[in-house]
Amino acid sequence: MKETSRRTVNHYQDHAQAYRNGTWDHDVSQNRQALLSAIATQGPVDILDLGCGPGRDLVAFQALGHRPVGLDGCAAFVEMARKQTGLTVLHQDFLDLKLPAAAFDGVFANAVLFHIPSADLPGVLAALRHSLRAGGVLFASNPRGQGQEGWHGQRYGCYYSWEQWSQRLEQAGFDYIDHFYRPTDKPPQEQHWLASLWRVTGSE
Numbered sequence: 001m002k003e004t005s006r007r008t009v010n011h012y013q014d015h016a017q018a019y020r021n022g023t024w025d026h027d028v029s030q031n032r033q034a035l036l037s038a039i040a041t042q043g044p045v046d047i048l049d050l051g052c053g054p055g056r057d058l059v060a061f062q063a064l065g066h067r068p069v070g071l072d073g074c075a076a077f078v079e080m081a082r083k084q085t086g087l088t089v090l091h092q093d094f095l096d097l098k099l100p101a102a103a104f105d106g107v108f109a110n111a112v113l114f115h116i117p118s119a120d121l122p123g124v125l126a127a128l129r130h131s132l133r134a135g136g137v138l139f140a141s142n143p144r145g146q147g148q149e150g151w152h153g154q155r156y157g158c159y160y161s162w163e164q165w166s167q168r169l170e171q172a173g174f175d176y177i178d179h180f181y182r183p184t185d186k187p188p189q190e191q192h193w194l195a196s197l198w199r200v201t202g203s204e
Contacts, residue, residue, distance in 0.1 A: 004117050004156040005093050009073045011154035012053075016076035020054040028110055028141075030184065031195055032060055035106050035139035038177050038197045045105035048131060051112030052089060055081030061108075062087065069104075071097075095120050099131035107131065107138045111193075114142040118149055118158050125172035132200045138174060140165075141182070141195040162194060174198035 012019060039045050044066050049057050052070030054077055061068040062085060070081045070089035081089045092098060094116060107128050116124050128138055145159020160168070162179060170176070177199055181191035 002095055002117075002120075004115075004120075005073060005095050007151075008115050008155045009093075012074040013076050016054070016074060016080065020080060024054065024056050026056075028057065029060070030182070031110055031139060031141055032057060032108065034178070034180075034195065034197060035108055035137055036064070036066075038137045038139070038199070039106050040135055041105050046103065047106045047108055048099070048104045048128075050107055050109040050128070051094070051115075052081050053077045055084040055087075055089070057108060057110065058085045058087055058089070068108075094124060097124065097127040099127055101130055102133045104131050105133055105136050107136070109138065109140045111141055111143075113140050114157050114159065115155065116158065117156060121158075121168060122172060125169065125174070129173055129200055134200060136200045137177065138169075138198045138200075139195070140169075140198070141193055144181070144192055144194045160194070162196075165194065165196065169196070169198050173200075175201050 047061050047066055047068045049068050049070045052058055052072050055070060058068045058070050058081055068087060070087060071092055072078050073093050075091060078089050078091045143159050146161050147164055149158045177197035179196035182193040182195055183191060
């Protein structure tokens with residue numbers, strides 16, 4: 001496992017319960033609904049919750065009647081999510097994803113892809129694109145920035161502007177759907193999160 005993954009995952013492993021306690025009640029329903037609204041498929045859909053953490057959004061997708069699968073690099077989160085939901089939760093390093101082809105209608109990547117070093121992002125995006133069916137949707141939400149990259153304590157982070165982020169997604173073969181900033185009820189200078197939606201229009 002690369003050092004960036006090892007240290008970042010270890011941070012979450014060491015603070016897993018505190019992280020669960022601090023984030024479980026965060027309202028990201030707008031993000032979940034944005035993904036579901038962009039998926040053209042009617043009825044229950046297959047969703048990969050990338051970086052699912054303790055399982056908060058798995059619970060929400062499951063309650064809506066969908067078929068979510070979790071994935072996280074932190075063993076403590078994987079155990080929590082499995083116990084919370086009874087769903088399939090994969091334990092994989094984000095830099096070494098092994099995902100089935102065309103298995104999902106949507107990928108929900110909420111507050112996770114910014115941990116990927118910029119040099120490794122193309123490979124991760126390729127793996128996610130490979131896992132999506134034709135017409136499938138990737139939702140990503142990341143902290144905003146101007147291209148800063150490096151360590152913040154024990155966690156690695158990349159902080160893209162919209163222009164930088166959109167260029168990377170387009171280079172990875174995704175087609176733009178929409179983007180917005182969160183929290184939506186705050187003035188621009190306090191909207192620290194960039195959310196975006198992308199579609200796979202062709203088959204692999």
